[in-house]
Amino acid sequence: MLTPPDVALAPLLPILLVLAGAVSSTVLGFHLPRRTLTAINLVLLLLSAAAMALLWSGPGELPATAFGGSLRADNAAVLLGLTIVAGSMMALLVSLDTAYRARLSFPEFDAMLMYAVTGTLLIAFSGDLIVMLIGLEVMSLASYVLATLQDSRRAEESGLKYFLLGSVGSAVLIYGLALVYGATGSLSYGGIAAATAGLTPGNLGLLVGGALLLLAGFGFKVALAPFHQWTPDVYSGAPTTVSLFLSTVVKVAAFAGMLRVFGGALQNAPFWASALQLLIAATLIVGNAASLFQTNFKRMLAYSAVAHTGFLAMALLGTPGLGGAALGYYLLVYTLMTGAALAIVAALQRTEAGMNISDLRGLYHRHPGYAVALAACLASLAGLPPFAGFFGKYLAFQAAFQNGYVWLSILAVLASVAALVYYLRPAMLLFMPDRTPAREYPHGQRPATNLTVALGVAAITVLGLLPNLWYGWLADPAIWELLAGR
């Protein structure tokens, strides 16, 4: 009568490796210096990426699952997981150079970061709503601690705001999850998709209410307007290394959850797409308009993260095949360009408040390498053609446009024109004649940051010229149509 649980190690291995890094940072922190632990964590992240690559299933192969489908190591999970690992490695590498200045260079920082990555991978690999929720909570709790960990008033304020608003978001999400379970009687993505497959699913009101609450909860996590209010304060108040992590890895994971839930489980459910469309329109307007008026560069990047949430979420409006591929491509590109830009801020800032946009004037004459790299990142964020940001935006707009969201696509194009202004103004200032005294932090070597920035900029350039290097893996619509399983 007792059925033994369906335990398989291989699909769980990428998550277990990261968790091992987190636990070893917690325990070995008493014996080893922090930089050694960071190196161990970097190696474990690489191993985790290798384990994910081994889970890739070719055409015709069934994806590896475990725990009766609670854990799905399908190709979508592998691709999103690799993006998460890339962002986490950027954050760890940058922290090697800047953690001491940010007063974060202790083992607990690494431990919390790796716990957060464990949660993000659980979301990407989830096969039912409960696992997704627990992954989200692990990630959120660890992120609240990361944002607060620096011993300063700014960080404490940012962490408390993040904690309070994030908890409300989680509560809304759990309520929505309960309503969806009540409407469909299933927690697994596949079961929900099957229960909502008919044209008139039972308990329609409950299903719509649950889907909208889920949308609001995820809206908090990815910072869709009007749920974005915490984003600028948290991203600009937290230490820059943490902002890098929060605005890349945490956002990628929240989008992975949205993709699983809305692109997989609820793809047949009515009404959420219309609501999402309105949220995206509000996000595009608010994010881009607020970015125009920022004077602090770090805060401008925070608002640009809100604006990019709008662009990224447009991919969710496409058909699962096209939209999933667009989102997968854009998420990696977004991670690389935002990560590289914030890495430069972390290296050059005098204080954790970041630097003013006017301080960037003439940076080319003082730090030519950083200036050129920052200009490339800003051009990519603005979506200028030789860089990968252009292709990501194009794919997202195309996915929404082809599914009939014409006016939203027009609004997004207009918004990205407005975005040119606030991205290219600092980019031009970089190359202006240098008349002001240097305002950058003058001390120290930054080998790891230089490596991160070089790799990030090289990647966005190469992916912009040869997008198929990454898009070729994503392009198969079957990957994204099977998000919920069969």
Place this chain on the structure above:
Amino acid sequence: MIAFLLLGALALVGAVVTVAARNAVHAALGLVGTLLSVAGLFASLSASFLAAVQVIVYAGAILVLFLFVIMLLNAHQPVTGRDPVPFVRELAGIGGVILAGALAVIAFSYRDPQPLAQGTAALRGGTAGAVGETLLTRFLLPFEAVSVLLLVAIVGAVALVRRPAPQPDGVTDAEGVALPGELPERTAPEGGVRA
């Protein structure tokens, strides 16, 4: 049915007290009433193990912690501040009534996706055995993942309460090593420090 209505009404009264009370201790006691009534609801649905856990964990452990914190932080004085947002009570009341109406409509049109007999059979009288078996077979991964969640909460809380000392990193040179006791932006004049 009568038990259900009574317990439901008690849970609602407790919830209203929790929200409306100006004294934090009263609010916590209202929450006790709600939690006990919900435990009674579980018992009336023959989920006996869940009812016992609800009483022991929520009404027992967590509420006692709440009360301890309220007493320790001296938060048991009534709140006298005014809400800065106008009409928030009225709006919340109207919204609550609309929500209650919508939920009532949904509740009366609800069709259970699982046949009731199937659910009752799976419950097996709500004993600990049925709950444990489900936790360790069907919900094994969430069950294990929750332990990671608790670990994160513990490590995070300890790290925040006793912030460790930053370790020098070897890449910051001599001048950079001297960490200011407080972040420089709080002492430096606006506009940054001239080099």
